[in-house]
Amino acid sequence: MGENMKLLEQTVKTILTTESMSWLAKPPFLRPWGKKADVLFAGPWVGDLVWELMGWQGFLRKLSKSYERVIVSCRPGHEFLYQDFTLEFVMHELRGLPDEERLHNIENPEELERVQSTIPSDVDHLKPHGLPSPQSQSFIPLGEPSEEKKYDILFTPVLQDASGRGWGPDKWMYLIAILRSQGYRVGCIGDALRTYALKADFTDLRGATLQQTIEHITSANLVVGPANGTTAMAALCKTPHLVWCGQTPTRKKVDLSLRYERTWNPFGAMVRVVEQDDWNPKVDQIVTHIDSFFQKSPER
Structure with missing residues (x-):
């Protein structure tokens, strides 16, 4: 049993922490001449929210038209993204460090074994x-x-x-103080484990379900923050958003800028991207952009 678990852990690391499949190495059923099964099993999706929004759920939606049934394996609460084309789900609780479409440092490889045991043998996986x-x-x-x-x-x-990339809590508190002094109605969204628990005059909406967060974003006038899953979500909600980004270890800043302005903006939502190498623009610079937005769109 111990040897099998070690082998499973090695397999997990190989499958989920490397570029396991590129578009130059598509599985046969994705090729034009490939034969498809009647059922598609997609996942488990283990990566971060940005790539799930912009590189997975949209692809499955289009691919679903080629299948009689689609089964999606995703995290609890994320089935909302797929319910327009399937109601069949295999939920998973895989834990680790999400990175694009991968998962590093997986903590519970036995969960992957459970999910894999649910995949029928006669499907396209x-x-x-x-x-x-x-x-x-x-x-x-x-x-x-x-x-x-x-x-x-x-x-x-x-x-x-x-x-040290990004804003510390002091900058966020300064921004909130300025916005509230100008009379803006302000709310805070995001993953409670990956955002600051700030104490100030705003409504804390962190920790809401994905569907609840989407409803808040769709109803807002403007979403503000560094490039992440929440700001990417704003584009799919057709909500104006102000995003700052910079260089990362794996890509140049221009790529992120173009992604938010064009590639990851399928409905042409109003967006302003502020480029800063250390992801640390001045608060006054962000306030200026916010004020400029509301001058152009005065309804509040």
């Missing part, structure tokens, strides 16, 4: 893979606006990383 082109995906707008959930500004105070 699509594993997480590289980022597909916009042309190979089909997006739908997320959420319906509600006056009860309307805020002028939603911000997502993502934690600084180990290298």
Whole structure:
């Protein structure tokens, strides 16, 4: 039993922490001449929210038209992203460090074994893979606006990383103080484990379900924060968003800028991208952009 578990852990690391499938190495059923089964099993999706939103759920939606049935394996609460084309799900609780479509430092490999045991033998099994082109995906707008959930500004105070990239809590507190002094209705969204627990004059909406967060974003006038899953979500909600980004270990800043302005903006939502190498723009610079937005869109 112990040897089998070690082998499983090695397999997990190989499958989920490397580029296991590129678009130059598609499985046969994705090739034009490939034979498809009647059923597609997709997942488990183990990566981060940005890539699930912009490189997975849209691809599955378009691919679903080629199958009689689609089964999606995802995290609890994320089935909302797929319910327009399937109601069959295998939920998973895989824990680790999400990175694009991969999962590093997986903590419970036995959960992967459980999910794999649910995959029928006569299906096409699509594993997480590289980022597909916009042309190979089909997006739908997320959420319906509600006056009860309307805020002028939603911000997502993502934690600084180990290298100090991004804002610390003092900058977020300064921004909130300025926005509230100007009369803006402000709310805070995001993953409670990956954002600062700030104490100030705003509504804390962190920790809401994915569907609830989408409803808040759809109803807001503006979403503000560093490039992350929450700001990417704003594009699919057709909500204006102000995003800052910079260089990362794996890509140049221009790539992220273009992604948020074009590639990851399928409905042409209003977006302003602020580029800063250390992901640390001045608060006054962000306030200027916010004020400029509301001068152009004065309704509040």
